[in-house]
Amino acid sequence: MAVLVAGGAGYIGSHMVDRLISEGYDVVVADNLSTGHRAAVHPQARFYEGDTRDAHFLDDLFAKEDIDAVIHMDAFSLVPESMKKPLKYFDNNVIGMIVLLEAMKRAGVKYVVFSSTAATYGNPERIPIHEADRKEPINPYGESKLMMEHIMKWVEQADGIHSVALRYFNAAGAKADGSIGEDHHPETHLIPIVLKVAAGQQDQLKIFGDDYDTPDGTNVRDYIHILDLADAHILAMEYLKQGHASDVFNLGSSTGFSNKEILDAARKVTGQEIPAEIAPRRGGDPDTLVADSSKAREVLGWKPKYDNVEDIIKTAWTWKQKHPNGYEDQ
Ligand code: UDP
Structure with missing residues (x-):
């Protein structure tokens, strides 16, 4: 069985793939290279160039590969761009999630770990932020991710696709040897x-x-190292495979x-x-x-190294x- 990393040519995705491969997983990458880089895709991952809003592309991929879990990292993620182009964000992020979940349903894939964000909270009611705190996004990026979380909640009930949403705070850093890293055009971080x-x-x-x-x-x-983020996804995926219900976790350094x-x-x-x-x-x-990240530490056993x-x-x-x-x- 293989893990599909949607967005595996991107900044977070490329580090995710690197961690999965070093832990012995078989990895498939789907990426439309709109912001990702072909050179960032790990040579041991099987690469499919295409868009996860394209149902035919996904059906073809799921027919060729024996995927048991999806790590979804191919949303757009820039707050300032989302303020200027909200429809671009709702299209790529929300519609992309719906098309992916429909394809997973057709292929019988039951697990998805999803990159969510601290931007779902908007201006938080208290610091540090707990998962159950008020969520009132103040930008379309955060709103699109919150919508994606809500969609997954109902899909679990109806279709038995279980998910973990990981609300990242500020992902930063690179693999320590400097072989992969952050490369956005334009760079806004x-x-x-x-x-x-x-x-x-x-x-x-x-x-x-x-x-x-x-x-x-x-x-x-709250800055968190990209490889610590990647580790949390592996723990979350294994947590779902053990039979746990869908859940949401903050990932930050606190x-x-x-x-x-x-x-x-x-x-x-x-x-x-x-x-x-x-x-x-x-x-x-x-x-x-x-973030208050104690839930991820306690429930998933997550121990950030940085x-x-x-x-x-x-x-x-x-x-x-x-x-x-x-x-x-x-
Ligand atoms: N920021 C800044 N100058 C820059 C880029 C970012 O002052 O050239 C600020 C930005 O306004 C925010 C913080 O840095 O307060 C983190 O922004 P970033 O875009 O890195 O991440 P975000 O928190 O938006 O996900």
């Missing part, structure tokens, strides 16, 4: 942009807003860092000055997002130094 400035590829960092309700006025986020603190940490790691200026708010950014943001930034810096232009160099 804080840590890779800070490292672009450190590498001299961008003049300065713009910090979007310093008048938020946080200790230093800049947004506070420690918040402000945008200014991330900049300081990156200056320390890289030894570079990293010029920065305060710019207007970006829109769609909650003040603070920090508990220090400088170590996380260090892995992203290794990738940046080895691949200054990302996968373009390969």
Whole structure:
């Protein structure tokens, strides 16, 4: 039996595939390469280029491969883009999920682990955030993921497809050897942009807003290493295969860092000055997002290996130094 990683050529997907293969799983990747990279697909994974909104593509894949679980990582995930293009997000994310679940139903595949997000909470009612807390997304990205979670809940009841939704906080870092990493076009995420400035590829960092309700006025986020995220998916998949019902888990380090603190940490790691200026708010950014991840630790037995943001930034810096232009160099 094989695991299908939908979006396995993307940033999170490529690290997911790498972890699965190193744990001895047989892995199939589906990706339309709209944001992913062919060079990021692990050579031991069987690759199918196509779109998970395409039912024929999926039926063909499920007919050729003996898939017992799907790890769904092929949603669009940029808050600022979603604010400008909400329909693009509802189309790819929500319709993509419906078409995938229908194909899984036809093929008799019963398990799906799904990348959800802290953006489902909107401006949280308390910090750290617990899974049952109020969910009122303030951007279309978070709204689309919440809709996907709701769809899966009803599909479990009706069709017996069991799911775990993993609400990621801020995924960051790269495989420690720097062989795979983050490469988005355009890049919008804080840590890779800070490292672009450190590498001299961008003049300065713009910090979007310093008048938020946080200790230093800049947004506070909870950074989690990408390989710790990947490990949680393997635990969640095995949890479902053991017969547990669908569930939802936060995945974060439970420690918040402000945008200014991330900049300081990156200056320390890289030894570079990293010029920065305060710019207007970006829109769609909650003040603070920090997870309570105790449920994933207790129920799934998840033990993140990276508990220090400088170590996380260090892995992203290794990738940046080895691949200054990302996968373009390969
Ligand atoms: N951010 C910033 N400058 C940038 C990119 C991001 O100040 O060039 C801020 C952004 O406004 C947010 C934080 O960094 O407060 C994390 O944003 P990112 O896009 O990395 O992740 P998100 O929290 O949106 O998933």
